[in-house]
Amino acid sequence: MKSYQSLQSKPTKILVIAMRYLGDVLLTTPLLHSLRQAYPDAQLDVLVFRNTASMLEGNPDINHIITTPNRPKFLDYRQLFGQLFRQYDLAVATQSGDRPFFYTLLAAPMRVAVVPPKNTTGWWKRFFVQRWTEFDDDNTHTVLQHLKLLDLINIPKCFSLVPPQIDKVPELVNRFPFLADNTGYAVLHPHPQWTYKQWTVAGWIEVGLYLKKLGLKLVLSGGPAQEEIDYVTNIQRQLPEDTINLAGQVSLAQLAYIIAQAKLYIGPDTGITHLAAATGIPVIALYGPTNPVKWAPWPAGYNKDINPFDKIGSRQLNNISLIQGKGDCVPCHLEGCDKHRQSRSQCLDTLSPERVEEAIRLALGK
Known part of the structure; x- marks a missing residue:
């Protein structure tokens, strides 16, 4: 993982990509809350699979939840392209997979991402993002893996999970x-x-x-x-x-x-x-x-x-x-x-x- 100073200008529109299972989405909420605390006036959106969006219901840190099917078809990709293309200042990918990586390329000029370790498939992705941290599947808790992304942009870490909320x-x-x-x-x-x-x-x-x-x-x-x-x-x-x-x-x-x-x-x-x-x-x-x-x-x-x-x-x-x-x-x-x-x-x-x-x-x- 590289060490960096804060972003030169505060982002006004941020996209966080969290495309895995329900539990994984919940484990991104400390990252989301940290971003909200650091950028209280920014638009903070999250891209997730459609069947996991309910884990973010009522989350006060999020402005919009963008969803996509687990197995998108051509029309789904075309719709998502229109929603993402250069709509954000900062895109954050919490996984090292291909789809989150390409969505960051599509969404924002400033990209922060988890990337595969060296000598593994996809190691080259680090050359297409401005700041990156290597994925550790063995010795780092998933919450801490996500929070490492904050070190790249010098943001204080909040560690608490934010469960979904109801008002009725x-x-x-x-x-x-x-x-x-x-x-x-x-x-x-x-x-x-x-x-x-x-x-x-x-x-x-x-x-x-x-x-x-x-x-x-x-x-x-x-x-x-x-x-x-x-x-x-x-x-x-x-x-x-x-x-x-x-x-x-x-x-x-x-x-x-x-x-x-x-x-x-x-x-x-x-x-x-x-x-x-x-x-x-x-x-x-x-x-x-x-x-x-x-x-x-x-x-x-x-x-x-x-x-x-x-x-x-x-x-x-x-x-x-x-x-x-x-x-x-x-x-x-x-x-x-x-x-x-x-x-x-x-x-x-x-x-x-x-x-x-x-x-x-x-x-x-x-």
Whole structure:
């Protein structure tokens, strides 16, 4: 990474490109907030995939959200060309891929970007941007990777995540009366996008029953995909009758509000776990093949420019209790034991409910 002084003139229009999954988009919000604090009068726009824009709902740092399909067609490219072509003073690419790189070339004369390391495909991109930092997929947390871009333009760093926000709270409370009663509840999010990040159904049921014994109502969350709804419904059927199933019923911003009122959240390596971490409530995160250095939930109130978690080992830090599955290969950085996204991970299949229950007791002060 190069070191630079501040920009010679303050940009009036800034584009940040964040074209990955839901959790990745949320992890760019410290970068966005830092830019907003440094340039309070600038127009700050964000380019994301259409299916991730909801993670930025109500974000006060953003002026406009520009969306594009994951697999754009010719007409999509033509529309995006008109939206971007020389419309900005500064373009910031948070990924090293080809599309974010070309969009920065299209959008602005001043370009700051993450680029591939030397001796890898795409190393040449650094010659077409004014300021760059190399992508580190192993030893730098994603939040800190994004914030390195601020060093290139000499901007102070803000470390807090900004979850999506809603302004119609009374309507949500009327829809879900459990939000208004005095019974505390825990949110369980059992279904990640990929099988290799899943814990066991039996584990979720045992932990749910344990939380019920502690006097907490159970709330299950899940996305709108039918497979996910079916998975969560299967778990619900094996839990107490008053268990609430929100799978496919609420937006991300509504879910963020619901999680923020909970006593506890438990989830796997998925975007909703990052979302829960951003609300500040106690979070228990179940990790297996994934490298926690790079992808652990970012703890609320953690303002250090060093990785919050190590690669190996479980740890409690601020509101995050990270439980790592055991095994000599953990974390393997692979997509399950069979090395594809729909395979199982033995380190998660053998993670005992007792370890999660111990973390529950500590999180709740029991």
